[in-house]
Amino acid sequence: MSSTSIAYVNTARTLASVSQQRATGELTLANGEHRWRLYFFQGRLVYATGTLHRVRRWNRAIQRYCPAFHAAQAPPGEPWEYQLLSQSVAQQQVKVSQAEGIIKTSLEEVLFSWVSNPALSTNWSAVQRFSFKDNLALSLLLSAAEVEEVLERAQQLWKHWKTLELESLSPYKSPILKQHLQTDAAIAASPLANLSSFLTGRYTLWDIACHAQRPVTTVTRFLLPWVQRGAIALEEIADLPNPLKLPPPVKPVAAQPVRPTIACIDDSSTVTQALASILEPAGYKVLKILDPLTGIATLTTSKPDLILMDLVMPNVNGYDLCSFLRKTPIFQNTPIIILTSQNGIIDRTRARLSGASDFLTKPPDPQALLNLVRNYLKAMMSGTPTVNCQCWEDEEVEG
Structure with a gap:
């Protein structure tokens, strides 16, 4: 029996034993x-983290199942992720189905x-961390069958990882493009530019993977x-700050909402x-630019948050302007x-190679x-770039 099969069998046996003994x-x-912890109550899984x-891991699960959710400080106790989910479900900020998705995603990883x-x-x-008085919290616990289903998904993902010969790589590492290649023409013209x-x-x-879905x-x-090829290095990076240690957000007094500026570049009024x-x-402020050549100074001064641009215009085409x-x-x-x-597909491809973020x-x-x-504005405000995934082909996780 291979080491992969042994690890899977031992994991399944351990989880089954916890369930059977309640x-x-x-x-x-x-x-x-590094340590990972799986919390159980009466044989049912509460949460898994590490x-x-x-x-x-928490941020990825939140982004996947309820990206609009903004959590305050979690109540005391471990695991704080589950305490926060339970509180948020009670306050109807998070649906039960969303909370279960978050729990299963963390468990799978x-x-x-x-x-x-x-x-x-x-x-x-x-x-002992829970009691039968915690009725709402207990409703989110995963059964043995649900845990087994998640374990099977994790096993299939690992088998696919091995099939692709990725065993020497860790998904917890960060890919970094070598600095001297960041302006390289070959990189800019490749799918890697996206x-x-x-x-x-x-x-x-x-x-x-989470951002790219x-x-x-x-x-x-x-x-x-x-x-x-040595163009990308994989390096260890630190975790993000623990939200339990962050002070509660302070609301600005009488703050006026900021209207994002959108520049519309088109020779047609x-x-x-x-x-x-x-x-x-x-709610957006619109900056109309009919002549792109004379409008560059206006763009530089106004610094719009987003640019909408036509392709066919007098004196300059959209590809060249976008590249500039x-x-x-x-x-x-x-x-x-x-x-x-x-x-056409050629137009879309050329637009992407010119640096366009998207195409309508x-x-x-x-x-x-x-x-x-x-x-796009939400991604810019959060400091998170958007991913253009058209350069990738979806792969099924092989059994």
Whole structure:
């Protein structure tokens, strides 16, 4: 029997034993300085977490199942993630289905670490953290069948990871594009350019997979050739600050809402006015630019939060203008959305290679335009770049 099969069987047996004995306590898995903990009550799983990137794991689960949720400080007690979920469900800030998704996502990542590392030592500690009085909290606990289902997913993910020969890599590491290659023309013209904002040492492979909404195997396999060439380094990075130690947010007194500025570059005043009629009622300030050449000074002064740009204009085309703006430091990270009636695959590909963030057919559907603008502005405000995933092909997790 392979080491992978042994680890899976031992994990399944341990979890089944806890369930059958209706045990209450903590199962600790240790590997050097890192520890993972699975909390149980009456044989049902409460939560699974670990010291390695604990806050990042929580943030990924929140982003996946309830991205609009903003948590205050969690109540005291461990695991604080579960305490916060239980409190949020009670206050109807989070749905039960969302809370269960968060619990299962964290469990899957912890079990992936377990089945991929047969050398992990295990220790059981009988600790009473819940009682039958905690009716709401107990309604979120996972049954043995649910835990087994998550374990099977973690095992399949690890088998696929091995099949792709990624065993020497850790999804907890951060890919970093070598500094001397960040302006390299070959990199800029490759699919890697769409991911360059994430190759800065701030995101792990798990983080990037979450933002891209792709399996971590897909993301890692896509980056592997660049790692093997030495263009990308994989390095350890620290966890994010623990939200339990952060002071509660302070609301500014009588603060005036900031209206994001959106520049609309099109030689047709009819088009810019039509865009303004969609954006201004939604609370945006619209900067209309009919002549892109003379309007560059206006762009530099106004520093818009997002740019909508036509492709076909007198004197300059949108591809060249987009490429020029991307070479200007203040616009390197500004979302640029191409609006044009030229909707062919060649046009889209050329737009991406010119540095465009996205592409909409003209005339755009008002709701589609507003949704796209909101998504990019939200990502900019949070400091999180958006991922253009069209360069990747989805991969099924193989059995």
